[in-house]
Structures are given as structure tokens and as C-alpha cells.
Amino acid sequence: MKMTSEALWEDRDVRFDISPQQMKMRPGERVVDKLDAIEDTKGNSGDRGRLVITNLRLIWHSHTMQRVSLSVGYNCIINVTTKTVNSKLRGLTEALYILTKANNTRFEFIFTNLVPSTSRLFTSVIGVYKAYNSSKIYRELKLRGAIIQNKQLRILPQEQIFSRVNGVWNLSSDQGNLGTFVITNVRLVWFANMNDQFNISLPYLQMASVKVRESKFGMALVVESSEASGGYVLGFRIDPVEKLHEVHKEISSLFNVYSQCPIFGVEFTIQDKDIEEDYDLNMMPRAYSLNSFGQANMMEEQQMEIPFADEPEIDDSVVETSDVLTLYLADGRHQDGEPVYAPELGLAVEKLKEGFTLQSLWEVIPS
Template identity: 45%
Template sequence: MARQNQQRFEFIFTDLTERQPGLAAALQALVAAYEASRPYRELRLRGALLVDKELKLLPREVAYSRVDGVSNLSSQAGNLGALYITNVRMVWHSKMAASFNVSIPYLQIKTVRIADSKFGLALVVETSAASGGYVLGFRVDPKETLEYVHKEMSSLLQAYANCPLFGVEYDANASAEAHPSKPLEDESDILEPEGPKGDAWAAYYADGASAGGAAGEPVFSAELGLAIEAPKDGASIQQLWSIL
């Protein structure tokens, strides 16, 4: 199932090979890995970023610097907090309320520069249009620390651009070990129905019956005790039920 804007799509594929892990299991594992790795790629506001007042690092994330006394200039008076710089993102959180925070992955940073503000020189971070096109200002004192932070972030941005880390990790070998080639005996009826895998389901899409095509002649099913459309050649009630 997929969605694009207001449209929804459904795609059905039949895997005729005996690959391990199965196609469905591999895809589900990849989707789970993608969902779990969104902080590598998406700007987050007011997230659960800290554990025991320290930044909770993502897998393969390395923290290079923590700078205290950094003010977020989004309010009229500024909000004092701490700035973290890692190999995949920058994170700022308020000293008074840790839940007031922002996590900006390098993937979403358009520019980092030093510019004048009503609070004096500030570190200005502009994000991409895809992440909302935010322009965030941070006051870093003294000036030497501001220049160091700007230089470090610029270097890390360049390094990330040369070798990005998206956070999606999938080990096909590990998945194969987690899904042994021989199913357990009490699961065999569910995992391996009689007949070629997927044929019973695919047969109903091949002739367009599921898309509003003409239905077959009704027949009485002693197994269900009611009249049904006659199953396609080679398909049984048990096979169609097991697909669901």
C-alpha cells in the first residue's frame, strides 16, 4: 500500500523464487529500518532527545562537541541552552526545559554562517525547503567559540556531503538466519499452502475479476455451506482463505 498526496495505491507482486529471506519479510525489515532512522534525515522539534541530561546518540552517531551557554534567538529575549555537534546532525535544547529542543540533520541544512542579529553576532542555520525552510539563530559566546563552532560545523557538513549517513541498515544474512528455510511443522499449513505460491491470489487479478470484471457462475460450496463464485482452476477454498 502506498500514498502520494491525496491518492492511494495498491501494488501486488508474486515472488516465484525460493529466496531466503522471503521477499515480504525482507521488505518489512527494510521499511522498519527506514521508519526507525528518520532522525537521520528529518528535522525534529520538541523530541525526546536526552537521557540523563545528555544527548541520546543514534546508532553510528558520534558526538564531537557540546557547547553550553548557547542561546536560541527564536524568542525576544533568547533562550539559554546547550548545543551538540555530531557527525550527522546538530542538536540544541533549552537549559530550563529539555523538551524545548530542535534536532537538525545535516541532510536538511542548506547553509551555516555567522551573521549580525539584534543580539550581536550569531550562528545562523538555514534549512532546506523540504524541512520547512527555517532560519534559526544561535548566540554563541565568546566570539572565538562562535568561530570554532562555525568552522567545525562547516567541516562536518562537507564531510557528510561526501559520505552521507542515512541511518538505514539492513543485514540480509541476519534476516536469513531469522527466517529458516524450513518452516516449523505447526506453521507449514499457513506458510506453505498447497500449489504454487501466490497462484491462487494472482489468478483473480489476471482476468480483472477483482477490478469489477464479470463474476463466475455461482456454485454451492459444501465446505462453507453457501453459494459462492466458482474458484479458479487449481485454487481451493483453503488456499484462498490462507492468503488472508
Template identity: 50%
Template sequence: MGSKINDKRESLWQDRDVRFDVPLNELKLRNGERIVEYFSKIEDTKGNAGEEGKVTITNLRLIWQSKIKPRINLSVGLGCVSSLTNRTIHTKLRGKHEALYIMTKVNGTRYEFIFTQLDLELGTQFGIVQLISKVCRAYTSTKLFRDLKLRSAVITPNSKQLKVLSSETIYNKIDGVWNLSSDQGNLGTMHLTSVRVVWHANMNELFNISLPYIQISNIKVRESKFGVALVIESTDSSGGYVLGFRIDPSDRMNAVYSELINLFTIHSTKPDLGVDSYLEMGSSLAFNDHESNAALITTSDSDLKEIDDQHVAHQSDAIAAYLADEAQSKNNEIVYCPQLGLAIEKIKEGFTLESLWQVIPQG
């Protein structure tokens, strides 16, 4: 039986990358991406001071887009966020304002973003800082929905049952599944759920793999040195693993294969990325509808057919503008702080000692 899946889906990058001035089609919501909230008057203070824009917060990323020039935009993945801070800043243009500081790290490079909410009167029941903090916590708490995990605590030690995720449904538990990753093979148990396939060894539950459907690139049945095997390939972004399983007899394996294909297809149409259900549990947050909010992100414009040299130059300058000033911070002057009774790095102008304690905003 040959391959049934030709993976033409876009790999999941929205939550794990920071991109500047992207083509407008990259701002479109991917399958499973949903809008949490929208703020209409937000300034990108560090990169585009004085220019009003709009912020769209989804379950995967934060999107800032200039209202006047939609090609000037940011896509900041939630998986890249290392810290959030609410600070009071002083600028010549705006005076004294509350601002959101976001520190991110991508492939060893740190970027700093500063967003200022220009019209607090029009804010939602949650301010932008509190809301993004809630979404980031939900994102971090639901990584098993989106990330391949090896040797993690997916099985309860006492009852030997799969730890079910929020909104996850177990559809089948298959005993007697051989993992063909070693020469002798390992006998274990496979679970097929609404969001992932999980296998663990019977003799050692910590020898396991949890593979979300969104990280699967191919599923097929083919010959191996162990005979006919069920083969599952993960995406390049998740490590490009090739996993082989043997289930006897062959008709039982074909039944598992068909069920897995069906679950994969259903999930691909409308992926459950976990953040939605986590946020909605015990919260008054309500997710917005996909179609009705698609217009919140400008993805077409009559004059956006070509990117001119001026825009390319702006993109290069923009990346430099957001780089975190690590070198300067390492050489800060050491001063005595009477409030703490300690020697500390001199606090930058415009900040206070109190604001530096607000690394994790209180939601």
C-alpha cells in the same frame, strides 16, 4: 565571514517519493544509499504482468526494473510505505502464486504495488516479503538520522543528556548557546555529532531542534540584530528553516563554526542514514558493496538517448495502473462471516480471511 557552502547536492527524495519510469540516472544510488539485497526474477504483477524484472532493495527505497526494457521501472521510497502484505493470488498467466502487496501514500494519493517472486528456489535466506518488512522497520526506527525534528524527546529527562542514536558519536557539547528565534533569545546547549546538530533550551528540554546534516543547505556566520550569529539553513524539503545562534565570545563561535563545517563536509561525502547500522545490530544481514553491485541497476543503454512518444504514453498509463482502487473498496458488499461471527466487507476474489491478517509479516 560569508557562506562556505554552496549546496549543489541533490535533495533527499529517494525515500519519500514514488516515481514511475524515471530517467535512468535517477536509479543510480545517491551518496549514503546502499544495497541491502537483490532479487533477479520478480514480476511487477499489477503494472507489467508477464514481464520479468529485477528488484533492488536499498536502505532508502525499492527499485523494480524491467530486464528487457530498462526504461520501464519503479522507485518506491520506504517512507511512502503504509502497509505490507503477503498474499496468495491467482492469475491466468501464473496460476497460484505468493505475492507481495505494498500500499503507499504520496501527497494524499495512494498507490498499490504487487510483486511476484517467480523463482523461489533462488531466493536468499530471507524472502522478499520478510526482508522488505525488516528494512521498513529499520527505516521507521531511524528517522532522526534523516528528518528535521522540532520539540521531540531528544534529551533524557533525568540525566539531561542527549539520547545517542545507534552508530552516532557526539563530538562536542557547547554550553551557553543562544537560540535567536524569539525577540529575547533562549539560552541553551548545542551538541555536534557525527550525523546532526542538536540544540535544546536549558529551562525546557522539549524546546529543541534536531537537524541532520543531510537536511542542511547552508552554514554561515553573519550579522544579525543580536550581533554576529551562526546561521544554519535547512533544505526546502525539510521546511526551509533559518536558524540563528549566538555563541560568545566571537572566537569561540568561529571555532564552533569551523567544526560544524568539517563535520558537515565529512558526512556529505559518506552520509550515515541510520538504516544500515540498525539492520546489522543483532542480525545476520550483510550490506553489499556499493561498487560491486552498481551493475544490478541498469543505468545506461545504447538506445536510451531519447524518450519517444510511446514511452511517455506508457508512463501516463502506468501511473493510472498503480492507483489504489479506493472508490471500489468503499462500496464493497457487506456479508456475514461465520468464522468471525461478524458482518464484514466481502473479501475480494483470490484472497482469504487468513491472508488479510498478515498486514505485518513475521520476520
């Protein structure tokens, strides 16, 4: 069976003057927040517009001319920080600065909230972007990941296991490797019985086709991944043949269900209750949460503290590096300094900013 689903571009592209059709939410895409008094300070200075924050991208459009718009996918974002700018509508103020790269071209965006004394623009955009980055395993093929613990799949927050199939031979090598299938509502997982670090996690989002065909090992289940994930061709043998066809039917069925409403894994809760006079109360509630299926749930408005902690990484196999380097370059205006001699390296390096050391910039785990 050939897998067919509309190509996902929303989180992987930067587009300008998009059509109303491209502004619509694709299956699985959800609006997280909506701000009605935002200026695109760099591209459309002096023009008041609306910023829609979804679980896949940022959409901005002008209030006066709907055709003046843009869509920024989170996967294109290189850096998000704040910057002091001179806005035509607010004067000298703090704005959100976003650096992106799409199709080998870099784009800069500066968004200014025209409602004073609110940090909602920063907390919503940065928070959702962090949630997107910490949930890549929902959307990307992963080889040899830390996904198995004690021969059991480490379940994701929105994941449900449907089947566990023993006696599955991975045909990637001449002798084959005996392992286990775990089939969920989000992905297909295989791991070797002798070494569970030899594994693969293939989300349905990256699955191009799944079929049963003849191989040199006999009838096999052949799964192809999308070009975006490397175009892998994975072969598996399951005995008896009747069981092989059952597994093929189950995977095909789960993919069809998934394609109707994909689970992208981006969870974020709005917790800032700043009052914005120009905010359209009929368009979106000020506070809501995403449930386990990524759908919006209404919440009563209440005063909450704004959290500044990073979103936890779902795949914790790798210890996150220190944020010192991020802070070092966070102003977005870094220029090369004068060269000085570093005795610990025996090299000439750029003169460091005050308060930073070579050790703090290079160490993986902060001391």
C-alpha cells in the same frame, strides 16, 4: 557558507522507466538485497525481472527490456501487506502488495516471487521498510523530542559526538534562551539548560545553510533548514565571537564530510537463506549485514530463523499503538459493512469483523 548537496529524491518519490543513471546508488545508499526472479504482477504481468532492495527504495526492472523499470521510495509507502493474486508465471500465489502515494497520486504495486517455497521477498522488503520507519530521526528535523536524558544527548547507533558547546543562546524569542549545542557526525542538537524538553535536532541532511551574520543581538550563527523540513531560520549567539566562528567552521566541515557519504540510519540484516535457482551469485551475497557506517559486510551463509519482531523505534518517547487496527485492515480489500448500533458510543457504526471489538480498535495501549 551555503550548503549544497544533490536533492534527495530516492526515498521520497515514485518514478517509472527510470534511466540507468537514476538506478545508480546515490552517496550513502546501499543495496540490502537483490532478487532476480520477481514479477511486477500488476504493471508488467508475465515479465520476469530483478528487484533491488536498498536502504532508501525498491528498484524493479525487466530482464528483457531494461528501460521497463520503476523506483519506489519508502517515504511514499502507505501500506505493505500480502495478497493472493493470479500470476501469469506462477498462477494463483501469495504476492507482496504495496500501496503508495506520491505527488497526490496513489499507486499500487504487486510483486510476485517466481521462486517457490520462499518468503525472502516478504521478509526483506517489510524488514527494511520497518527499519526505515524506525530511523526517521536520522533524516528529519525534530522539535521538542525526547532526545535528551539527564542533560546528555541520547546517542543514535551510528552517531559520534564531536563537540559540546555550553553558553549557546537560542534567539527564537525576544529574551533568548540559554542552552547547549551538541555537534555530532549526523546532526546539530540544541537544548535549553532550564528545560531540556525545549530542544531541536537538525540532521545535516535537512540543513540548507549555516553562516555568521549580524542580528539585533549582535553577531549570530544562523542555520536554515531545507524547505522539505519547514524552512526554519534558527539563530544562535555564542560568546566570544572567536568561539562563534570556531563552531561555524566545525559545523560546515562536518556537513561537507557528511555530504560525501550521508548516514541514513537504516540498518537491516538478511537472515533468510532460501535457495533461489535463478539468483545471480556474482551480483550479491545471500547473507550480509550493514555495519555502523551503513556498508555491506559479507557473512558466511548459515541457517537462521526468520525474525518477525518489529524493528525497535529509535525515538521511544511515544509508546507505539496497537497493531490491532493494522490487522483489521491488513487484507487490502476492506469494504464498508452494514451499519449497526453501538450502545457504548450511542452511534451507528460499521459492523465489526468477527474477533474484533470497539475497545481493541480504539485503545492506545493494548490491555
